[in-house]
Amino acid sequence: MSEITLTLSRRRVDRPAVIDAGAPSGHTGPGHALRGMQELHEGEQAAIVRVCDGSDAACARRLFDLGFAPGASVVKVRRAPFGGPAVYRIADYEIALRPEQARTILVGTESSEPVQPGAYAARSFAA
């Protein structure tokens, strides 16, 4: 394993500080609790709050590398029939995920101000 791979495999994409993001800052009230991304309706837009690494940290790091970063905005474009995968638009492209993986990504209602990837996380740290 190369040095860079070792460094990358030690990344923590599930930052503890982001877990309670929004709770104190006010824009996610009781009605806007965090949801798994698979719960989004077709066409609904949301902001990614957390990429959970509970069961599979390698998977969480991969989802992060695919663009599912805290603060990024995501749209569920459409879903396959019979509980199959769904297409999400993230980081200016479209990708299909199965519900099992989408569930590990928690989203909150997007604030009205445009969110830059990275900025959301930074703000959470500040809060």
Place this chain on the structure above:
Amino acid sequence: MSHEHHGGGGSVAVAEGTPRIALVGSPNSGKSTLFNALSGLHAKTGNYPGVTVTRYEGLTQTPAGPVIVEDLPGAYSLDPISPDEQVVDEVLDPDCDRPTSPDAVLATVDATTLRRSLGLIAQVLTIGLPTTVIVTFTDELARRHGRLDLVALERALGVPVRGIAAGDPRAVGELREHLTHARHWPRPVIPPPTDPDEVSGWISSVLASAGYRVPDLDTRTQKIDAVLLHPVWGTIVFFVTMFLFFQVIFTVAAPLQDLVQSFFDWLAGLVQTYVPDSWLTGLLSQGIIGGVGSVLVFLPQIALLFIVISLLEGTGYMSRAAFLMDRVMARAGLEGRAFVALLSSLACAIPGIMATRSLPSAKDRLATMLSAPLMTCSARLPVYVMLISLMVPADVRFGPIGAQGGVMFLLYLGGAIASMGTAWFFSRITGRRQGQLPFYMEMPPYRLPRLATVFHAVWDACAAFLRKMTTIILGATIVLWLLLNLPTPSAAQLQQAGIDPADSGAVATYTLDHSAAGAIGHAIEPVFEPLGFDWRINIGVISSLSARETFVATMGQVAAASDPENPGTALETMTVDHGPRAGEKLFTPPVVGSLMVFFMFALQCIATMAVMRRETGTWKWPLIAWVYMFGLAWVMSFLTHLVLGAVL
């Protein structure tokens, strides 16, 4: 090929010190298109040692001499999650100095997905090798009103950046010139960060300083997807597409295959006419020409299959089809993309196994390869037709359904179920060791497929198949022919047996009965006796290793039928010649049923094993597959024999 390295096959032979450049990029980033443009048709394929990952390497001519280009497997990150991505990490590892370590890196990024792609670029830049970033699909970026300042991007990244539009020969020429001083390309002064938050910030700042404007949503793609991914219309289009796909590799290929077959029949005829009559005539006409012919007939099928697959992939429909099928395939532990490989296997397992190349994960590739030979291929059809006619009279009907057709349907269904079950079984086994891969699949915008890409895919597949054909398959066919035809009986022996040497049919039967294969047929009787097979059926089973349909002709010869292609009537009256069942009919329903089940499961096909060896790079998997399927076939045939014997 003379210059294939052992173990790490696929290296090109060049003078020592030739610069070596690795192509890195995510899937769909135009990496392979660039590789094809640089290396032309001289790419060598092989396997990375120990893994089922294909290695592509080619030579490109620059003004300063040749440069080796290696097309690494597509990777979304240097934090590997599959064996394919591990290969990328190992090749690029700067601390590991191998002769195959690259001197420089060409990293491709799709201009329309720049935000995501820069994550990989950040990781590649931290390695510290001289790097050039190739921005692809710049024409599409412009069409969708996006904007990117390549000069500013070069400044922001600190390494050379080149833009390339699809199919722009001038840009490729300029790139060749740029490759001449690959070893002196600048390395980034400050490597990008690796921390998740910092890297998000780094990407944003690079995009801002390069004046990147996100391209508009592709309205064309959205309109097409609204139909093709629609729960109703999308499903209908999917089934129509797959039906047409199957038609192409099954029906359209048939006349081409007949053409190849008649050419080799003609060639064999020439040999029989002009080579003086001896055992050599037989070896040349039946053994070699017949053997090569019986394998070359698959070439039209393989070529057509790869034309269709690369069109499906090039347009972007493959991802949509896989998206629709994923739920079904997930039940077998596979993913949507495996569907095409299994469907192709209904025509022939050889193109089916080769079609697994489109699967991104090595684990899925293996599980699909091992399950593909269980799908009912066209070579089983003549065997089934003969056996069904032995067991079920043509006029038996259950309501509107003919019993013969019903049995045929059950055989197809059984094959499909066995195939899915096998995929499930092996993806569990290999999955436990390698960990389950999360499923994710990029949905690229619809694009017009590039002719050159289609051509390369077909060329690669056909060339690989022909290379294997001329070695393993040809050798195996010759050995099999020798077993079935030697020793040649002398005139005295024939006279003793009361056979007229002029009666070629009787001579052939006598030769086969007393051949080495005949001896083996007797020797392995204990293995097949519980299934109800006698030594003559065993000869047929051995001969079917060259191609399943050979079983029909061999049984014909064994039964000395007047028409070896239609041995049904002669076989029906055949009796057991020794042992406790002597005098009874040989082909009783339990025996025929057990034979059908045996052919449903057993891997009776040397060519399939050879292709599996080629695709996995080791004999381990074809051997595992053969043993697994033989075991399965034996047990299931035994049970069938038992149950049918008790019921009928």
